[in-house]
Amino acid sequence: MSERSNEEWISDLSEPGPQRELAVNDLWELLVRGLGYALAKYGSVTEADIEDFAQDAILKILDALDTFRGEARFTTWANKIAVHVAFTELRRRRWKDVSLEQMIEMPDGDLIPRTWVDPSAGTEQQALQHELLEVVREVIEEELTDRQRQALVAARISGVPLTELARRMDTNRNALYKLLFDARQRLQNRLLSRGLSKEDILAIFDD
Amino acid sequence: MSSHPNAARITRVRALICEVVTAQFDEMDCPECFEYLDRFADLILNGADAAGMMPRLHDHLERCAHCREEFEALLAAVRAWQ
Numbered sequence: 001m002s003e004r005s006n007e008e009w010i011s012d013l014s015e016p017g018p019q020r021e022l023a024v025n026d027l028w029e030l031l032v033r034g035l036g037y038a039l040a041k042y043g044s045v046t047e048a049d050i051e052d053f054a055q056d057a058i059l060k061i062l063d064a065l066d067t068f069r070g071e072a073r074f075t076t077w078a079n080k081i082a083v084h085v086a087f088t089e090l091r092r093r094r095w096k097d098v099s100l101e102q103m104i105e106m107p108d109g110d111l112i113p114r115t116w117v118d119p120s121a122g123t124e125q126q127a128l129q130h131e132l133l134e135v136v137r138e139v140i141e142e143e144l145t146d147r148q149r150q151a152l153v154a155a156r157i158s159g160v161p162l163t164e165l166a167r168r169m170d171t172n173r174n175a176l177y178k179l180l181f182d183a184r185q186r187l188q189n190r191l192l193s194r195g196l197s198k199e200d201i202l203a204i205f206d207d
Numbered sequence: 208m209s210s211h212p213n214a215a216r217i218t219r220v221r222a223l224i225c226e227v228v229t230a231q232f233d234e235m236d237c238p239e240c241f242e243y244l245d246r247f248a249d250l251i252l253n254g255a256d257a258a259g260m261m262p263r264l265h266d267h268l269e270r271c272a273h274c275r276e277e278f279e280a281l282l283a284a285v286r287a288w289q
Contacts, residue, residue: 030288033288037283037284072245072249073245076285080241080245082284083277086280106216111220136223152223156222156223173237177236185230187223202228
């Protein structure tokens with residue numbers, strides 16, 4: 001495969017013809033190889049998946065050529081898009097059969113495990129941890145709106161990717177960000193209203 | 208702690224508290240991070256001080272596990288050709 005400059009990639013991919021076919025083929029090989037390394041540790045990903053991801057990525061890349069600003073190498077930019085295509089699909093698969101209720105329910109019914117014990121912390125530190133955890137529990141369970149609570153618990157406790165969560169909550173990412181922002185703001189205000197500084201709180205939960 | 212039955216949830220709650228107390232009004236969100244991730248990756252691969260040159264993006268990657276996962280995959284993909 002020949003080495004192309006950013007300008008050569010853009011030029012070769014822009015105009016229909018044999019030059020473009022060659023460039024698309026080179027790009028496909030590059031993305032397939034890159035994704036192979038990028039996804040090597042994800043056992044459920046097949047070669048067919050990688051080829052599909054690369055193909056989808058190429059369509060997106062060709063569509064977005066005029067947005068490439070040249071601040072990075074074209075190949076890095078292209079790989080970024082391919083990796084994003086892959087992870088979006090893998091995360092969709094991971095969460096597709098999980099309802100919103102399942103995303104936010106806790107196996108033992110408690111958001112904050114009541115048996116939380118930090119063996120590395122002394123008695124006083126553990127007491128402070130429990131105090132702050134009670135604040136977190138109160139805010140999440142009693143002070144947030146239902147939507148804020150769903151967003152915060154699903155995104156931050158259950159680790160649901162935002163794209164998947166937005167889909168489940170029948171909203172868009174911007175609205176979801178706003179929910180999370182407001183929920184976090186409320187939590188921050190309550191945690192910092194007890195006379196402890198940010199540094200104090202971080203030290204209390206430090207490993 | 209890692210053998211505690213709720214270890215994963217405890218880790219997430221701990222991370223949430225740390226995220227919340229250090230949250231700043233001008234922090235980057237995921238779409239903006241994605242916009243500049245290739246530039247950050249190239250800085251890393253060129254041995255430049257990426258964190259110093261793009262501190263908001265670096266901060267976002269410290270906080271956001273999903274973006275960090277994609278970033279590490281991107282580095283692996285680009286290194287495939289080096």
